[in-house]
Amino acid sequence: MTTTQLTILGFVLLFLGTTLGSAVVLFVRKELSERLNTLFLGFAGGIMIAASVWSLLIPAIDSASAKWGDLSWVPAAIGFLIGGLFLVLLDRVIPHIHNHTHEEEGPKSQIHKTIKLFFAVTIHNIPEGLAVGFAFGAAAVAGDMAAYMAALGLAIGICVQNIPEGAAVALPMRNVVGSNRRAFWFGTASGVVEPLSALLGYYLSTHIIDLHPWMLAFAAGAMIFVVAEDLIPDAKISEHSHLGTWGVMAGFTVMMILDVALG
Numbered sequence: 235m236t237t238t239q240l241t242i243l244g245f246v247l248l249f250l251g252t253t254l255g256s257a258v259v260l261f262v263r264k265e266l267s268e269r270l271n272t273l274f275l276g277f278a279g280g281i282m283i284a285a286s287v288w289s290l291l292i293p294a295i296d297s298a299s300a301k302w303g304d305l306s307w308v309p310a311a312i313g314f315l316i317g318g319l320f321l322v323l324l325d326r327v328i329p330h331i332h333n334h335t336h337e338e339e340g341p342k343s344q345i346h347k348t349i350k351l352f353f354a355v356t357i358h359n360i361p362e363g364l365a366v367g368f369a370f371g372a373a374a375v376a377g378d379m380a381a382y383m384a385a386l387g388l389a390i391g392i393c394v395q396n397i398p399e400g401a402a403v404a405l406p407m408r409n410v411v412g413s414n415r416r417a418f419w420f421g422t423a424s425g426v427v428e429p430l431s432a433l434l435g436y437y438l439s440t441h442i443i444d445l446h447p448w449m450l451a452f453a454a455g456a457m458i459f460v461v462a463e464d465l466i467p468d469a470k471i472s473e474h475s476h477l478g479t480w481g482v483m484a485g486f487t488v489m490m491i492l493d494v495a496l497g
Contacts (some may be wrong), residue, residue: 240434241370244431248363251393252425255400259417264407269477274398275469276478279461281395282487288332288493289388290365290454297372298447303393307445316448317321317361321463324357340400355403355424358464361456364438365426367435368449374440391489396425398488402468 235243291310298306316443329342366389373381404421411417439449 237374237379238420239373240386244366244370244386246354247389247393247433248396248428248432249275249425249461251396252359252400253315253422254427255397255402256404256418256421256425258401259404259408259414259421260406262401268287270468271402272478273481274402275465276481277488278395278399278402279377279465279469279483280482280487281391281489282461282485284486284489284493285365285388285391286454288490289369290457293369293372293449294450294454295393297444297450301444306447310451310454311341313451313456314455315449317339317457318459321451321456321459324360328353328357331373332403350439352407352420352424355421356427356458358399360431360451361460362396363431363444364435365450365457366392366428368430368439368446369438369454370432371436372446372450375443375446379412383442383496387492390496391492392428394484394488396428400425413438429487451473 271272291314294310294313295306298309304307366385369385369388370382373385400421403424404417407416408414413422435449435453438445442449466478469481
């Protein structure tokens with residue numbers, strides 16, 4: 235495959251994972267059991283943690299080494315924290331409802347509950363798309379096939395974690411919208427933001443080369459924020475500690491293997 239085809243494939247995979255996960259609502263009548271939900275969300279969290287470390291933070295530090303030398307950790311550290319602050323900002327400006335806690339955040343609004351749930355999922359998908367876009371953009375600038383394969387590994391990992399995450403979103407959405415098909419389309423639509431965010435990340439990464447380490451670390455910080463703020467609490471790991479913990483470890487292992495094998 236050409237580098238362009240690899241990039242397109244990576245962006246499509248992001249949307250495909252969410253769509254496949256959302257499609258579960260068309261075939262499964264019951265909600266996910268709490269134990270299975272814990273396992274799925276823990277697995278998704280493990281993939282995001284590993285992706286943040288192996289595919290984003292380490293490349294960010296490596297990318298900064300030529301210019302920053304022994305201080306190559308500075309862009310990674312600052313970019314990482316800015317990524318978390320970006321998610322805090324989105325939480326403040328976009329009205330949404332957390333699915334499992336039913337906690338409302340953002341400005342007061344008369345928007346229907348369905349849309350607020352949709353916004354909550356969409357917010358989470360933005361940093362994942364940016365991460366893949368930044369990775370492919372950095373690969374395009376480097377012109378290195380190994381970098382493209384590493385970016386593809388990241389896209390595959392995000393795609394895999396989007397499948398259980400999409401199911402965990404679409405099934406509860408069915409109770410709100412009262413229809414399997416509508417729940418599926420809401421889940422699928424929430425995934426559209428990922429390839430769009432990837433396109434934005436790709437554009438920024440290919441046009442502002444000096445910010446590569448900052449952007450990679452930014453995406454890592456945003457993803458870790460999502461894991462700590464939502465995925466881990468929603469997984470209720472404290473109630474099923476071993477199951478949730480093994481889900482995290484399994485997801486981390488899968489993403490680590492993908493990154494090392496393809497990168």
